[in-house]
Amino acid sequence: xxxxLKRLLALGAVVLTTATLAWAGSDTQPKxxxxxxxxxxxxxxxxxxVEDTAYMRRNHMKVLDGHRDKTVIEGIRTKKHSLKExxxxxxxxxxxxxxxxxxxxxxxxxxxxxxxxxxxxxxSTKPKGSMAMHPLNAExxxxxxxLAVNADVKVSxxxxxxxxx
Amino acid sequence: MSEHDxxxxxxxNSPERRRFIGAATAAAGLAIAxxxxxxxxxxxxxxxxxxxxxxxxxxxxxxxxxxxxxxxCVSACSTxxxxxxxxxxxxxxQAPQWIRxxxxxxxxxxxxxxxxxxxxxxxxxxxxDVCPTGASFKRADGIVLVNxxxxxxxxxxxxxCPYKARSLVHESLNDTQLADVPRGMGCVEACTLCVxxxxxxxxxxxxxxxxxxxxxxxxxxxxxxxxESEISKRLRELPxxxxxxxxxxxxxxxxxxx
Numbered sequence: 001x002x003x004x005l006k007r008l009l010a011l012g013a014v015v016l017t018t019a020t021l022a023w024a025g026s027d028t029q030p031k032x033x034x035x036x037x038x039x040x041x042x043x044x045x046x047x048x049x050v051e052d053t054a055y056m057r058r059n060h061m062k063v064l065d066g067h068r069d070k071t072v073i074e075g076i077r078t079k080k081h082s083l084k085e086x087x088x089x090x091x092x093x094x095x096x097x098x099x100x101x102x103x104x105x106x107x108x109x110x111x112x113x114x115x116x117x118x119x120x121x122x123x124s125t126k127p128k129g130s131m132a133m134h135p136l137n138a139e140x141x142x143x144x145x146x147l148a149v150n151a152d153v154k155v156s157x158x159x160x161x162x163x164x165x
Numbered sequence: 166m167s168e169h170d171x172x173x174x175x176x177x178n179s180p181e182r183r184r185f186i187g188a189a190t191a192a193a194g195l196a197i198a199x200x201x202x203x204x205x206x207x208x209x210x211x212x213x214x215x216x217x218x219x220x221x222x223x224x225x226x227x228x229x230x231x232x233x234x235x236x237x238c239v240s241a242c243s244t245x246x247x248x249x250x251x252x253x254x255x256x257x258x259q260a261p262q263w264i265r266x267x268x269x270x271x272x273x274x275x276x277x278x279x280x281x282x283x284x285x286x287x288x289x290x291x292x293x294d295v296c297p298t299g300a301s302f303k304r305a306d307g308i309v310l311v312n313x314x315x316x317x318x319x320x321x322x323x324x325x326c327p328y329k330a331r332s333l334v335h336e337s338l339n340d341t342q343l344a345d346v347p348r349g350m351g352c353v354e355a356c357t358l359c360v361x362x363x364x365x366x367x368x369x370x371x372x373x374x375x376x377x378x379x380x381x382x383x384x385x386x387x388x389x390x391x392x393e394s395e396i397s398k399r400l401r402e403l404p405x406x407x408x409x410x411x412x413x414x415x416x417x418x419x420x421x422x423x
C-alpha cells in the first residue's frame with residue numbers, strides 16, 4: 001500500500017518538474033531585462049582582427065594564453081597574438097583604454113559574461129605612447145601613481161619638469 | 166654634477182669613442198665569424214626567434230668610475246620600468262627596488278666604494294631553485310626573470326637571494342604600469358636587464374645608457390659569450406670580482422674595483 005503511494009507521489013513529482021522546466025524554457029517567460037547587452041565597438045585601426053571574429057570571440061583567451069608563455073619564457077615577441085596589439089587596436093577613443101570605462105572593449109563583454117579579467121592586474125590597459133602624448137606625462141608614469149595614491153607625498157613642479165626633460 | 170661633467174671630458178671612453186668601438190667591433194665580428202651570428206646579436210634578433218643560449222647577457226660594473234651621490238642608473242631604471250622611486254613611495258620599506266646605489270666604507274682604511282646593486286643574474290640562481298611554482302626562471306640568454314603569470318607572491322625567492330635583489334609589489338598599481346613592462350600586486354619582481362629593450366634590439370640597458378650619458382661609464386652591458394664584445398674584452402683585461410663568489414653562482418654581473 002505504502003509502496004504504491006510512494007510510486008504515485010514520485011510520478012507526480014516528475015510530471016510537475018517536467019512541466020515547470022518546459023514552462024521556464026518557453027518563450028512566454030518574460031526575458032530578464034537587467035543585464036545591459038555588451039557594447040562592441042569595431043576597431044577603427046583595422047578592418048579585420050588577426051583571426052576570424054567568431055573564432056576570436058570564443059578563443060581569444062586561448063590565443064593569448066599560448067602567446068604569453070612564448071613571450072615571457074622564450075622571449076618571442078611576435079605582434080600577431082600579443083595582448084599589447086589587442087590593446088593598440090581596441091583601446092576606446094574616449095578613454096584611451098580597453099578597460100577603464102564600462103563600455104570599453106574588454107570590460108563590456110566581460111562584465112556581461114561575469115568573467116573577471118586578470119590581465120590588467122599587471123598589464124597596462126592603454127596603448128604604448130598614449131601617456132607620452134603629453135610632455136608632462138612623457139616619463140612620469142610612476143609619478144602619476146604617486147600623485148593619485150599618495151596625497152601626502154608632494155611632487156614639486158620642478159621635479160616634474162626635470163623628469164619631463 | 167658639474168664636477169662629473171668636467172671629468173667626462175677628460176675620460177678616454179667618451180660616448181663617441183664607445184660608439185665607434187662598438188661599430189668597429191660589430192664589423193670585426195662579421196669579418197671574423199663565417200656566419201652572420203655576431204652581426205645578428207649586435208643588432209637584436211628577429212622578433213619570432215626565441216632567446217638563445219648562445220648569448221649570455223651580462224654587465225660589468227666599474228666601481229672605480231661610479232660616482233658618489235649619483236643615482237642616475239636608479240632613476241633611469243625607475244623611468245624605463247615604471248616603478249615608483251623609494252623616496253616617493255608611501256611605504257618606503259616596502260617599495261620595489263630593482264636597482265639601488267650602495268656606498269660602502271672600509272672600517273679600517275676609510276676607503277669609500279660606490280656601486281649599484283641589483284639582480285646578479287646568476288647562472289645557478291637560488292631564486293630559481295626555491296620557487297615552488299617555477300615562476301622564477303632563467304631565460305636561455307641568461308636573464309633571470311619572474312613569470313608573473315605563475316608567481317604566487319610567496320617570497321621564497323626574496324629570502325633565497327643573497328643580494329636582496331627582489332621586491333614584492335604590495336599595493337595595487339592602479340593601471341600606472343608601462344605598456345612594455347607589466348607588473349602588479351602580489352608578484353615578486355627584480356631587475357630584468359631591460360628585457361623589453363634587449364628584445365627590441367636596443368642592445369643596452371637603461372641604467373648603462375644613463376651612466377654613459379652622465380659620463381661615468383661605470384656600467385657596461387653586453388654579451389659575455391661573444392669573445393669580441395666589448396664586455397668580454399674588458400673582462401679579459403680588468404681584474405673583476407663576483408659578489409659572494411664563495412656561493413659559486415656564476416654571476417652575470419661582475420664588479421671591478423671592489
